Amino acid sequence: MGIRHKLRGIFSLASLFLFAAFSPALSQNLTHLKVELLPELPSIQPGGSVTLGFHFRIQRGWHIYWQNPGDSGQTPSIQWTLPDGFTAGEIQWPTPERLTSPKIADYGYTNEVTLLVPIQAPATLKPNRMVRLSARVHWLVCQDICIPGSATLNLRLPVRKKASPYNSRHQYYFQTSRKNMPAPLPADWKAQVSQGAKDFHLSVDTGGALSKATTVLFFPSHPNQVENAATQKYSESGSTFELFVKKSDQLPAAGTPSLEGVIVVKEKKTQRGYWVNLPLAGR
């Protein structure tokens, strides 16, 4: 093989790197999970935004935590190092699972989950160059025992004038994550919350859409609001379902002005989370 062939080989490799958008950043040698940083689109535009996904693959039997970890554990955190003018948005959390051990309930994820973060680029950004987005991620992965972990994930993304569509195996992660994001309460549902001395009483009128519901659970978005491990008492009557959620013993004496969190409605094999932030009348 002549030198020219070799050169061509190098050139085509180089162009591959230039046009193949990005190199996914995969963590190495971690305990009980793998984490990968992926872009939803193959490039970013001046003044535009792109959603990045932190895809966690978690060893069977282990879990990581939601924005409110519950009774124990620790929520994952991300520290960004971004080029000038770039900003990172808040983490978007898919609906979690309730993870119980004796007298304890935590909120988190098993198997796999993709946390989404929107990244905004400045309008002054020049096209046809690469930008480097770097994230330092910390997490706690637990089974019965817990192990803290961290990784630095670097992503190189090309700047293009125009957005282009993207087909990759990773799209599935983003689609699944978006499908599992808590949605606003449907417009024709009516939710309210009242309180007794020991319980919050959630009441949701679904207009009849919920007859097949098998379980409904409330996930508080803040710690110290509800007694996480207490059984949530569910009942249905006509088109309305009701949930009694025990108050936390650590709830301040002044109470809380509102109850915020996710109502998860599980029907047979499907589940859907709904964000609620309901004002509380005095008791």
Add this chain to the structure above:
Amino acid sequence: MGRLMTLVLAAILFGGSSLAQAARVGDPAPNFTATDSHGKTHKLSDFKGKYLVLEWHNQDCPFVVSQYKGKMQRLQDKWTKKGVEWLAIISSAPGKQGYVDAAGANADVKTKGAHVTATCLDPEGVIATAYGAKTTPHMFVINPKGALIYNGAIDNAPREDGDVAKNENGEAFVNYVDQALTEAMVQKKKVTIPSTPPYGCHVKYKD
């Protein structure tokens, strides 16, 4: 309607069997009888007239390991020298992480150089249940009258191993136990932060 009311009543009467009678700040601290790693018995009433700290402990929990790189020992040393009583309580069930027998607990105290009044063994989780202990380290401070004045996390920097001026959110570092004891015992005033969400490993209760 009648059926719904019945369900509602059932929920009120029987709902939630978890940490039902946990310790609430301002109330009298739950009573306990504990056996320490030297076989000595301690009751809450034995500590009347003194400040008492309860520290839920699990020697293998990474959050406890982090505190015992020096921060916890210094805190214990500072306050026990001022006359505060300090009980470490181990509520891990046999076979679970952090469970130790008396000899194991004594070895742990010696290795770490802990400055505790005693280490209590609670493998049945009786004391942990009475207090609603959820994590290690979960901290409680009881005043000389026997009222609970602090319930929660040890500090506001769960991700920091060493000494820091600020936590990862850029807030000034606060050790809540140190602050509660300083305010109540030294400054004779009300504890400004009497309750925080505890963080750490969950208490390894028996199944």
